Amino acid sequence: MGEELRDLDLVERIREGDERAFRLLVNRWRSRLVNFCARRLGNPIDGEEVAQEVCVVLYEKINTFRGDSQFSTWLYRIAVNRCRNRYGSWWSRLKRNGKRVSSVDRETSEIAVVDRDSSPEQNMQKVQAGKLLMSHLAHLPEIFREVVIFRDLEELSYEEIGAILGISEGTVKSRISRGRAMLQESVAEVRNEF
Amino acid sequence: MSSKYDNLFFERYIRGELSQSERDQFENDLTSSEPLRLELLSAQAYFEAIHAVPEISVSEEFTDRVVREVRARADRRKFSFAGLLKGLFSRESIGVVISMVVLAVLFRSQLTSVVNQFEPSMKSSAPMETFSNDEVSATSAVQESALVDEKQSMSEARSNVVVPVQSAKKMKMDQSSDGMSEGTMSSPQPQILAAAPSVSYQESAKEQEIIAVEESKSIAVQNEAVQNEAVLGSSSGMAMKKSAVPKMERSLSEESIADAVPMEKSVLTKESSRDFPFVQYEATATIGDTIRVTLPAKNLRRFISAWKKSGGSVIDTVVADSSAIVRVVR
Numbered sequence: 001m002g003e004e005l006r007d008l009d010l011v012e013r014i015r016e017g018d019e020r021a022f023r024l025l026v027n028r029w030r031s032r033l034v035n036f037c038a039r040r041l042g043n044p045i046d047g048e049e050v051a052q053e054v055c056v057v058l059y060e061k062i063n064t065f066r067g068d069s070q071f072s073t074w075l076y077r078i079a080v081n082r083c084r085n086r087y088g089s090w091w092s093r094l095k096r097n098g099k100r101v102s103s104v105d106r107e108t109s110e111i112a113v114v115d116r117d118s119s120p121e122q123n124m125q126k127v128q129a130g131k132l133l134m135s136h137l138a139h140l141p142e143i144f145r146e147v148v149i150f151r152d153l154e155e156l157s158y159e160e161i162g163a164i165l166g167i168s169e170g171t172v173k174s175r176i177s178r179g180r181a182m183l184q185e186s187v188a189e190v191r192n193e194f
Numbered sequence: 195m196s197s198k199y200d201n202l203f204f205e206r207y208i209r210g211e212l213s214q215s216e217r218d219q220f221e222n223d224l225t226s227s228e229p230l231r232l233e234l235l236s237a238q239a240y241f242e243a244i245h246a247v248p249e250i251s252v253s254e255e256f257t258d259r260v261v262r263e264v265r266a267r268a269d270r271r272k273f274s275f276a277g278l279l280k281g282l283f284s285r286e287s288i289g290v291v292i293s294m295v296v297l298a299v300l301f302r303s304q305l306t307s308v309v310n311q312f313e314p315s316m317k318s319s320a321p322m323e324t325f326s327n328d329e330v331s332a333t334s335a336v337q338e339s340a341l342v343d344e345k346q347s348m349s350e351a352r353s354n355v356v357v358p359v360q361s362a363k364k365m366k367m368d369q370s371s372d373g374m375s376e377g378t379m380s381s382p383q384p385q386i387l388a389a390a391p392s393v394s395y396q397e398s399a400k401e402q403e404i405i406a407v408e409e410s411k412s413i414a415v416q417n418e419a420v421q422n423e424a425v426l427g428s429s430s431g432m433a434m435k436k437s438a439v440p441k442m443e444r445s446l447s448e449e450s451i452a453d454a455v456p457m458e459k460s461v462l463t464k465e466s467s468r469d470f471p472f473v474q475y476e477a478t479a480t481i482g483d484t485i486r487v488t489l490p491a492k493n494l495r496r497f498i499s500a501w502k503k504s505g506g507s508v509i510d511t512v513v514a515d516s517s518a519i520v521r522v523v524r
Contacts, residue, residue: 019261026257034252044250051252055260056267129239130246152244173202180201184240 007071014062026055032154033079039149040083042138050086054079069163076156076164080146129187136186144179151176198223199230204237484509488517 005024013021033054038047057078065074137145150161151172158169158176165172199220206212207220224230489497494516498508501520511518 022264023257023261026260030252030256031250034256035250038250039247047250048252048256052256052260052263056263059260059264060267127246127248129243130248133243134247152241153247177200177202180237180240183244184201184236187240187243188236 008067011062011065011071014059022059025058029075030055033075036076036079036149036154037083039134039137039153040080040146041086042134046086050082051079054082057082070160072156073160073163076150076154080164084142133183133187136183140179140182144175144182147172147175148179148183152180199233201237201240204234205241207234208238208241482521484519484521486517486519491516494518 005021007025007028010021010025010028014025030051033051034044034048036047037050037054038044041047041050054075058075061078065071137148140148146165147161150156150164151158156164158172161172162169167175203212203220207217212220224234487494487497487501494511498511498518498520501508507521509519509521
């Protein structure tokens with residue numbers, strides 16, 4: 001079973017009970033799902049847990065995928081809903097507050113993309129800016145946070161973002177513009193600190 | 195932020211997505227506007243920072259954990275209450291339940307049919323035939339019992355048959371010149387039949403010496419007795435009795451009068467079903483007697499079938515008045 005198989009082909013095989021196809025699809029999407037969930041939730045540990053839930057739901061609801069939209073849109077929609085429900089309930093918030101650090105290695109979430117052309121100081125500055133940006137992103141209102149992540153981190157098109165969130169392209173652009181404006185202020189603060 | 199350009203435009207500029215004309219226009223404005231240049235720098239810094247956001251690596255066990263979780267949930271679902279309900283209300287389960295219900299109904303119907311089979315009277319234990327519960331059922335049974343002397347012939351028995359005194363008094367009976375009798379009994383209170391059979395029998399026995407091989411016929415009429423009419427006639431002698439006191443009229447037919455001899459006795463039969471109240475008539479006659487039976491056409495056919503099965507013979511069937519003349523055989 002090669003990588004050349006499209007997501008839809010894998011979906012068909014999963015419907016037929018092919019576990020290898022499911023593993024392949026999860027391997028293909030796990031990084032994007034974990035990163036989106038971690039950034040959306042502002043916590044890599046919770047992000048990985050939710051991404052795991054998304055994959056389980058993917059398996060359970062695979063028969064409900066009719067192919068009307070792209071598979072990525074359908075999968076991200078599940079992820080968005082799972083993230084929104086993560087801290088939605090009182091019990092979830094309680095669990096979140098009282099949660100202990102799991103076995104997931106936190107250090108793995110702090111691997112930065114290093115620009116080899118930049119100096120070590122500049123790279124360090126970028127890394128710090130990136131970490132601070134993430135912390136600010138976590139405090140951004142949800143409606144702006146989601147579109148910014150999808151656009152600037154996941155690099156999805158406006159159309160796709162609108163399909164995932166169920167909003168128009170105009171609304172997507174508007175929210176992105178406002179979200180970026182908020183984040184640019186925080187980035188400017190970081191730059192001033194350095 | 196410039197009113198003319200927003201960060202979406204800056205993004206396109208940084209990504210190189212602008213057309214040549216847009217790009218030239220923007221760069222012309224950029225050289226002449228310091229605020230615009232600062233805005234572009236700010237956007238550029240933002241995109242640099244956003245690209246510097248650390249990539250979260252995923253553990254290699256991620257997929258294994260997902261697969262384990264999927265299997266665990268599937269196992270839990272098998273034993274969960276929801277799974278139980280889902281199983282209960284599945285198509286297959288509903289089909290099985292419906293089949294069982296149908297079978298149970300059929301079995302009960304069959305069982306009820308057996309229960310409702312005509313029960314032999316006090317002296318009768320002959321084979322019985324029963325009609326369905328919702329229809330009039332007529333059952334006949336022929337029983338032979340030697341009461342006193344087996345040597346007495348059937349003809350002797352016929353000559354000795356006597357109508358009980360009590361019955362004879364209360365029955366409106368016109369004696370014809372050639373000895374035929376006609377009795378018309380109208381319910382609801384046929385006292386002659388409601389009297390205790392044993393008493394009437396004893397009374398008649400006192401007056402007459404009844405030593406005969408006694409043939410008893412039982413005709414059970416079931417269900418909606420109000421609508422049913424049974425006209426029984428006996429050539430030699432018979433008695434009818436009504437147990438549930440329904441409004442039912444009975445009369446001896448003219449044809450029965452031809453061969454009629456005085457009634458011998460009447461026997462009250464009991465209701466044979468608790469669920470389906472019906473009335474049974476029992477006629478006692480000797481072998482060779484003919485009886486006219488008048489029933490609703492549908493029930494008459496059933497009666498004839500039952501009569502034949504029980505060993506009786508049918509002499510004639512008159513469709514016009516929905517009656518049949520049957521003969522008692524051994």
